[in-house]
Amino acid sequence: MSLGLPGYLVQRTLARAIxxxxxxxxxxxxxxxxxSVSILSLRTPELWITIxxxxxxxxxxxxxxxxxxxxLAVAYLLVGTLGVxxxxxxxxxVPDVFPASNMFLVALPKMALVMVGGAGSTALAGVLWSTxxxxxxxxxxxxxxxxxxxxxxxxxxxxxxxxxxxxxMVLAGIDRRASNAxxxxxxxxxxxxxxxxxxxxxxxxAIALLNDTTVSQLVALSLAEPGALxxxxxxxxxxxxxxxxxxxxxxDIDARxxxxxxSTVQEQASTPNPAWVSSAVYTAIERCRxxxxxxxxxxxxxxxxxxxxGSDRDVGLAVQQCLVNVILHAGITSAEVAIxxxxxxxxxxxxxxxxxxxxxxxxxxxxxxxxxxRRRIEQLGGSVLIxxxxxxxxxxxxxxxxxxxxxxxxxTKAATKxxxxxxxKASPKAATKNPNSRPAR
Amino acid sequence: MTRATPTPRRPRAPASASQQRLDPIGGLAVxxxxxxxxxxxxxxxxxxxxxxxxxxQIEEVAVSAVAALIIAAAVLVWSARPDLAPFxxxxxxxxxxxxxxxxxxxxxSAWQYNGMVQDDFAPIGLGLxxxxxxxxxxxxxxxxxxxxxxxxVGATALVQSPxxxxxxxxxxxxxxxxxxxxxxTLAAAxxxxxxxxxxxxxxxxxxxxxxxxxxxxxxxxxxxxxDHRVRNLGADVLPFLADVLERDTLTxxxxxxxxxxxxxxxxxxVAEVDHTWxxxxxxxxxxxxxxxxxNPLCVIADPERRATAFDSDQRAAAGAILVALxxxxxxxxxxxxxxxxxxxxxxxxxxxxTQAFGxxxxxxTPATDTTTIAIVTAAQDQAxxxxxxxxxxxxxxxxxxxxxxxxxxxxxxxxxGISLPPYQRRRALRPYLSVLxxxxxxxxxxxxxxxxxxxxxxxxxxxxxxxxx
Numbered sequence: 006m007s008l009g010l011p012g013y014l015v016q017r018t019l020a021r022a023i024x025x026x027x028x029x030x031x032x033x034x035x036x037x038x039x040x041s042v043s044i045l046s047l048r049t050p051e052l053w054i055t056i057x058x059x060x061x062x063x064x065x066x067x068x069x070x071x072x073x074x075x076x077l078a079v080a081y082l083l084v085g086t087l088g089v090x091x092x093x094x095x096x097x098x099v100p101d102v103f104p105a106s107n108m109f110l111v112a113l114p115k116m117a118l119v120m121v122g123g124a125g126s127t128a129l130a131g132v133l134w135s136t137x138x139x140x141x142x143x144x145x146x147x148x149x150x151x152x153x154x155x156x157x158x159x160x161x162x163x164x165x166x167x168x169x170x171x172x173x174m175v176l177a178g179i180d181r182r183a184s185n186a187x188x189x190x191x192x193x194x195x196x197x198x199x200x201x202x203x204x205x206x207x208x209x210x211a212i213a214l215l216n217d218t219t220v221s222q223l224v225a226l227s228l229a230e231p232g233a234l235x236x237x238x239x240x241x242x243x244x245x246x247x248x249x250x251x252x253x254x255x256x257d258i259d260a261r262x263x264x265x266x267x268s269t270v271q272e273q274a275s276t277p278n279p280a281w282v283s284s285a286v287y288t289a290i291e292r293c294r295x296x297x298x299x300x301x302x303x304x305x306x307x308x309x310x311x312x313x314x315g316s317d318r319d320v321g322l323a324v325q326q327c328l329v330n331v332i333l334h335a336g337i338t339s340a341e342v343a344i345x346x347x348x349x350x351x352x353x354x355x356x357x358x359x360x361x362x363x364x365x366x367x368x369x370x371x372x373x374x375x376x377x378x379r380r381r382i383e384q385l386g387g388s389v390l391i392x393x394x395x396x397x398x399x400x401x402x403x404x405x406x407x408x409x410x411x412x413x414x415x416x417t418k419a420a421t422k423x424x425x426x427x428x429x430k431a432s433p434k435a436a437t438k439n440p441n442s443r444p445a446r
Numbered sequence: 447m448t449r450a451t452p453t454p455r456r457p458r459a460p461a462s463a464s465q466q467r468l469d470p471i472g473g474l475a476v477x478x479x480x481x482x483x484x485x486x487x488x489x490x491x492x493x494x495x496x497x498x499x500x501x502x503q504i505e506e507v508a509v510s511a512v513a514a515l516i517i518a519a520a521v522l523v524w525s526a527r528p529d530l531a532p533f534x535x536x537x538x539x540x541x542x543x544x545x546x547x548x549x550x551x552x553x554x555s556a557w558q559y560n561g562m563v564q565d566d567f568a569p570i571g572l573g574l575x576x577x578x579x580x581x582x583x584x585x586x587x588x589x590x591x592x593x594x595x596x597x598x599v600g601a602t603a604l605v606q607s608p609x610x611x612x613x614x615x616x617x618x619x620x621x622x623x624x625x626x627x628x629x630x631t632l633a634a635a636x637x638x639x640x641x642x643x644x645x646x647x648x649x650x651x652x653x654x655x656x657x658x659x660x661x662x663x664x665x666x667x668x669x670x671x672x673d674h675r676v677r678n679l680g681a682d683v684l685p686f687l688a689d690v691l692e693r694d695t696l697t698x699x700x701x702x703x704x705x706x707x708x709x710x711x712x713x714x715x716v717a718e719v720d721h722t723w724x725x726x727x728x729x730x731x732x733x734x735x736x737x738x739x740x741n742p743l744c745v746i747a748d749p750e751r752r753a754t755a756f757d758s759d760q761r762a763a764a765g766a767i768l769v770a771l772x773x774x775x776x777x778x779x780x781x782x783x784x785x786x787x788x789x790x791x792x793x794x795x796x797x798x799x800t801q802a803f804g805x806x807x808x809x810x811t812p813a814t815d816t817t818t819i820a821i822v823t824a825a826q827d828q829a830x831x832x833x834x835x836x837x838x839x840x841x842x843x844x845x846x847x848x849x850x851x852x853x854x855x856x857x858x859x860x861x862x863g864i865s866l867p868p869y870q871r872r873r874a875l876r877p878y879l880s881v882l883x884x885x886x887x888x889x890x891x892x893x894x895x896x897x898x899x900x901x902x903x904x905x906x907x908x909x910x911x912x913x914x915x
Contacts (some may be wrong), residue, residue, distance in 0.1 A: 008649045009469035009881070018648075019476075022640040026580070026633035033632050037625035044615050080546035102614055109622050118631075162564075170572075176478060187770075187877030188471050192652070194766035198758050199660040200667065201723050207664075207671045212715050215675060219683055220715070223708035226690065227693070231698050234690070242691045247681060249676070376719055 008195055009188055019177040020126060027123020027170065028070045031116070035063045038113040055095045056089035059114060066117070073124055078134065085118040086141040093149035106150045107158035115142040115163040122170060128178025132171050139167045209384065210319075213377045217322060218245040220373075221329050228333065244292070272365065280310030285321025286353065290342060292427040295327040299339040300328065308346035309408040318379045320353065320405055326377035327401050335359025335399065350387075351407045358398040378403070453629040459646035465581045467532055468645040470880035476581040480526035483578035484519035487571040491515045491548075494567035507536040511551035512818060515571050522578055527875060533582035541579070542591045545572040546598055552560040553602050561611040563603045563619045563715035564626075572599065573630035579640070580634035588638060592631025600624040619845070678714055685708055724753040727765050728784065731772045735779050742779040750792035752856040755906050759885045764858060767878040767900065771862045774874055779897070781863030790854025790906065855887075865896040 010018055038059045046052035062085050069077040092114050097103055119142065122135020142163060150157050222245045229238055281287055286309055290300045312320060319331075324342065333338045337359035345352045378401070379389045387405035459468070464475030491512050495502070502508045518541050524530065525537035545667075549568030553560070560566070576592045603623035607616035686707065690700055728744050735742035756764065768784070771777060864871055871893075878901075883889045886902040893899065 008652050009471040010645055010648055014644075015472060015475070015646060018641060018644040021644065022637045023641040026637035029636040030629045032635040033625060033629040037621050037629075041618055041621050044617055049616070056473075104610065106611065109626070112620070113625070169577075172482065173479070176482070177476070187766075187881075190770060190878075191471070191762065191766045191881055194769065195758070195762040196656050196659065196767060197727075198723070198762045199656050200663060201726060201761075202758070203660050203664060204667045204671060205723070206674075207668050208718070211671050211675045212719060215679070215711070216715060219679065219687075220708055220711055222687060222702045223711065225682070226687075227701055227708055228698065229696055229701065231696050231701060233695050237833035239691065239694070242687060246684070246687055246691065249679075377714070380719075 008192065011188055011192070016127070016178065016283075020128075020131070023131070023174060024073070024124040025179060027120040028066065030123075031066055031118075031120035032063070034113045034117040034120075035059055035066065038092070038110070038117075039063070041110050041113070042092075045096070045099070045102075049099050052095060052099070055092045058084075058091045062088045062117060069121075069124065078121055078124065079092050081121055082138055082141060083116070085114065085121070085138070086145045089114045089142050090120060090145040090149045094152055095317040097150060097153040097155045100154075101350040103155055106153075106155050107160050107162075109162055110161035111146070112160050114268055115139075115146060115160065116166045118142045118202050119167045119170060121161060122174070125174070128174045135167060135170055135174075139163065184368075206384070209376070209380060213322065213381055214248070216373060216377050217326055217329070221245075221333070225333060251291045281306040282310040284312070285317045285319075286342075287294045287321075289321040289325035289328065292325060295333065298328060298332050299438060301339070302344070303341065304344035305346050306344055306345060308351050308407070311351065311409075312345070312405065313408065316385045316405060316407075320351075320403065320434075322402055323378045323381045324353060324355060326373060327403075330373065331355075331357045331359060331399075334362070346407065349406060349409055350404050352402055352404045354400060354402045356398065356400045361395045361397050361399050374401075409443045451859045455773055459642045461586060461640045462584055463646065464533070464584050465641045465645065465646050467884050468642060468649070470884040471877045472645070473531065473581055474528050474877060474880045477526050477528055479581065480578050481523050483574050484523045487519050487574050488516050491567040491571055494565065495552075496554075496679055498561075498565070501559045501561055503557060503559055504555050507551050508555035511568065514544050514548035514551060515568065518542075518548060518571075518575060522575055526578070526582060528880050528883075531880060533579075535583070535587060537685075538579055538583050538587065538591060539674040542572070542595055542825055545575050546595055548572075549599060549602065553606060560607045560609065563606065563610065566623070569599045569623050573627045576627065577630035577634045580637040581636065582861045584642070585635040585639035588631060588635045592627060592635070596624040596627040596631065599627050637738055637881075645872065678718075683711060691764065702811055720751065722748065722751055722753040723756075723761055723765075724786070725766060725783065726749060728782075731768060731782075735772060740779040742782070744779075744782040744784070747783045748784075749784040750787070752786040752788055752792060755854075760904055763878075763881045763885045764860075764902075767795055767875070767882060769880050770859065770875065771860070771864070771898075774866065774870075774871075776844075776864050776866040776896075778863035778865065781861070781897070783859075783861040785859045786852070786856055787859075788856040788903075856906060858902055860900040860903070862898050863896045864898050868893065870893065871898065 039056060042052050042055045042059065046056065062081070065077065065081045065084055069081050093106075093111050096107060096111055097108075118138045119135050121138045122131045122133070125131025125134050143160070146160065147157070206217070222242060225238060225241065233244070287306075290302065294300055299386075309317065309320075309358070328340055328342075331337065335357045337357055340355060340357040343354040343356070345354070374389075374391070382389050382403050382405060385405050387403060389404075390402040392401075393399040464473075464801070465476065495508055495512055521537065521544060522541045525541065544562040547569070549566075549572060552566060552568045563569075571652050572595050573592075576595065579591070600620040600623055604616055607619045610619060629892060639841050686700075686703060690696060724746060728746050732742045732744050735744075768782075772779075772782065867875070879889060879891065882900075882902055887905040888903040890901040892901075
């Protein structure tokens with residue numbers, strides 16, 4: 006909300022708003038004039054002519070409101086002047102009703118006429134237009150009053166309306182330098198904020214990635230027995246180093262995201278279950294299987310196709326972190342990943358029957374689950390629930406929102422639709438064992 | 447027109463939007479309309495009352511009518527003052543209500559002796575007061591207030607019609623009196639609507655442009671982040687891992703080294719995770735001040751990371767004033783202190799810790815990390831104990847505040863020494879303060895030369911309820 010108008014738009018915006026205001030003021034005056042003379046003409050029928058002239062003014066005013074053309078302004082000015090003359094002469098000509106010429110009723114068309122100036126594109130033009138209108142209206146009224154028996158009194162209503170309008174236009178036209186300096190500063194602050202937000206998002210991802218790779222790796226090394234490296238450790242070390250040596254691991258992920266459609270098409274041809282195999286969760290599970298964990302996958306695997314590319318990537322990394330935790334701490338070589346979905350969310354339950362943990366063991370350590378799992382999932386608008394007790398294993402439930410329709414942004418639509426159709430056929434409860442699951446090494 | 451290619455509809459401006467709220471700096475520029483209108487209203491009321499002594503029957507009532515209108519005008523000026531922004535609905539209602547009271551009193555003071563309706567000061571005064579609301583209130587509200595006033599004014603004219611000096615149908619008096627209120631009302635409403643729509647349109651476009659510009663810099667930012675991270679990893683970790691891989695064996699020393707490196711890296715990462723936008727902002731200002739050859743000392747105290755609860759507008763506004771303060775002439779670079787505290791639970795991040803440790807036993811085992819249970823050092827144990835104590839204290843605070851239904855309010859206090867004459871300082875900061883007033887629920891400025899203290903509240907009640915805990 007703090008993004009105010011920049012200096013170059015202020016004058017134009019105010020001018021347009023003042024024009025709008027002036028038109029409505031004029032329309033109200035004209036409407037009041039029409040209703041008033043209609044009531045009066047019930048008693049004195051010769052007033053019909055005033056209704057006609059005021060109605061003509063109203064029509065021109067509406068036209069002028071719709072199309073702001075100089076020609077229409079001139080027409081309104083001329084017809085208005087004539088109208089004021091006829092209106093004043095006719096209304097004041099009704100015998101024994103009005104004591105003097107300075108009646109508000111008589112001023113109504115004049116005030117409407119003065120408002121023509123509000124449509125001026127600049128303050129100066131506006132002041133000139135309304136001055137012209139004011140002079141014409143007063144002259145026309147004077148001519149009309151002279152022809153009647155009513156004594157002349159100066160019309161303060163039109164005069165003050167004119168002065169207020171001119172005052173407002175001049176006020177709006179004044180340039181305020183102090184404000185001009187602050188507006189760009191605010192704009193810059195908003196832009197900075199947007200940049201910082203993006204930077205934070207990237208940084209969050211970078212920290213999570215570092216935690217997944219570097220820290221996990223160091224921890225794995227610190228827990229390993231001295232001696233020859235185990236094949237699993239070697240594989241993960243290689244993976245970490247190749248990831249980090251790649252100078253652009255963050256942008257690479259984005260690049261990969263944009264390439265995804267092509268690669269999925271290729272994979273589709275060779276595998277029977279394209280949506281599942283191309284998902285990041287699958288990749289994560291495969292990676293942990295490479296490190297020696299037996300992972301059993303159950304549930305509605307194809308539902309993962311409903312995740313956007315970005316969400317899919319983050320969910321995959323979160324699942325990976327959970328499984329890495331199993332590898333490192335659970336003291337067990339198998340885990341289960343159950344995928345459930347409903348109309349708007351997808352849940353992944355990562356369960357192991359391992360050691361479990363208590364809060365006191367790891368209170369200060371907040372990074373793995375907090376950053377790599379919780380933050381990631383919460384950035385996607387999802388939630389994380391963790392159950393664990395010493396000796397009773399650990400369950401982590403990740404719930405993320407997913408597209409409700411068969412339309413995702415980056416995945417190929419055909420693939421998604423096919424997988425959804427398959428998902429619809431297979432009841433989520435009739436979970437089949439994953440044919441891809443491999444035994445532990 | 448562009449009918450052939452349907453353009454996406456722009457989102458509508460919220461119904462509560464006014465020029466002052468959407469564009470506080472613009473609102474600042476138009477505020478003189480209030481004192482000018484107030485002056486006209488008061489002058490006209492006095493002149494009109496003095497010039498028609500023969501119509502007034504009860505002088506006290508006439509005087510109190512003028513007094514009521516003067517108070518209405520004063521309330522208008524007071525409400526429109528930029529340092530008391532925003533102009534609330536209650537203030538608008540008070541102004542119009544006082545105007546109506548003035549009208550009724552004026553009518554009563556000349557009861558049965560009023561010569562003409564058209565020269566009564568109150569309807570015109572009321573209309574002008576409504577006109578002055580245009581930059582401050584949404585158009586619908588102006589319309590409702592004006593419509594109601596017009597009906598009351600029209601009814602008063604009808605009641606007076608048998609005693610008036612002009613012989614016309616009574617409805618005519620009502621129309622005349624109502625027009626004096628309605629014409630300015632409609633003008634004000636039209637102005638408000640048009641300005642709000644224009645600003646809203648511009649803001650939508652500007653936001654889109656900002657998003658696009660941010661997206662453009664994505665690669666650059668990603669590069670910077672990676673650079674920063676890899677540099678932070680130090681020259682140690684990568685060579686160490688590569689070395690281990692190359693040797694294909696692990697020594698006892700390697701294990702030890704891996705442990706200490708893991709601890710170091712993790713500590714750095716945890717510290718970085720706890721960074722907020724405010725830290726970044728102050729860091730940048732600090733660098734800028736250092737570059738100017740100054741020796742800055744900027745202190746941030748935000749132990750609960752409440753800065754994370756600020757929305758993007760609040761961040762932008764707070765950021766803008768911090769930058770403005772730091773670049774102001776006469777700013778004492780060693781004096782800046784930014785502090786955030788507040789009532790109610792801390793924002794989500796810390797709240798999670800609270801939830802995890804708050805109610806033992808009742809909840810499932812807490813959300814904690816298991817990655818490095820193995821490397822718990824004495825220092826970490828201590829940190830754990832501290833975290834738990836803090837979390838427990840917070841849990842108590844949370845439950846207490848929930849029980850009393852207290853709002854979550856984050857208060858940011860900015861203190862800076864600025865050796866500028868008060869007038870110049872006010873002038874320089876006025877636009878920023880007007881923006882702050884639009885996005886924060888309360889803004890307090892106190893100054894004891896040369897120390898300036900800005901304090902503003904961010905009301906978090908709506909956002910917490912949607913996020914839930």
